[in-house]
Amino acid sequence: MQRWLIAAAVTCVAATGCSETPEGDTAQTARRPQQAGPMNPLAIASHLAGVEAAGLTNDQRAMRGHVEAMHKDMMRSMRLADPSRPIDHEAARAAVRPLQGVSSSVWIDRGNLLVMVGGGQYRSMDTIDRVCLALEPLGDTLSVVVNVQDVMATTSEGADTLSRNCQLGAGERAMLQQKRQVDVLDPEVRRVFRAQQRGNE
Structure with missing residues (x-):
């Protein structure tokens, strides 16, 4: 007994x-x-x-x-994606299509989903969160890195791709998941070049 x-x-x-949530926070979060x-x-x-x-x-x-x-x-x-719950690529694209601001999407490789959005306000971590939530019913999102590009960008900074693994912090990857360079020119190289240009003015 x-x-x-x-x-x-x-x-x-x-x-x-073990922790208590302040009253009203659950509804607002x-x-x-x-x-x-x-x-x-x-x-x-x-x-x-x-x-x-x-x-x-x-x-x-x-x-x-x-x-x-x-x-x-x-x-x-261990940040190891569940191989028994892979996400179907076409089902994922169909799930992402209705999201606000999304123009189109394409899989760059097995783990990188490129999502094109129309407007700088949609090039955000919030958009990545919404994409990841849409993918959750389809399988293990730890295997997915969402890359967001603004197709209407008018500056080089706005054209930079925003990337994040669905279940990890910015810059982190799941076990055995390699970092993929999505932009033609590395954003860091571009920033250094712009800084050098400003210094020579």
């Missing part, structure tokens, strides 16, 4: 979390894409308790579910 109570308590704590990161100790404790409880009742299905969930969390903490 004591073991059951411990398992139930741990599961309850993991489900509710926009939904963000899934994010890869370190394993949550509370979630691990919950799954371990679930495995123990399933073992006591010989519930093989529940036990397998908890083990698979822990394995999935471990892969995400």
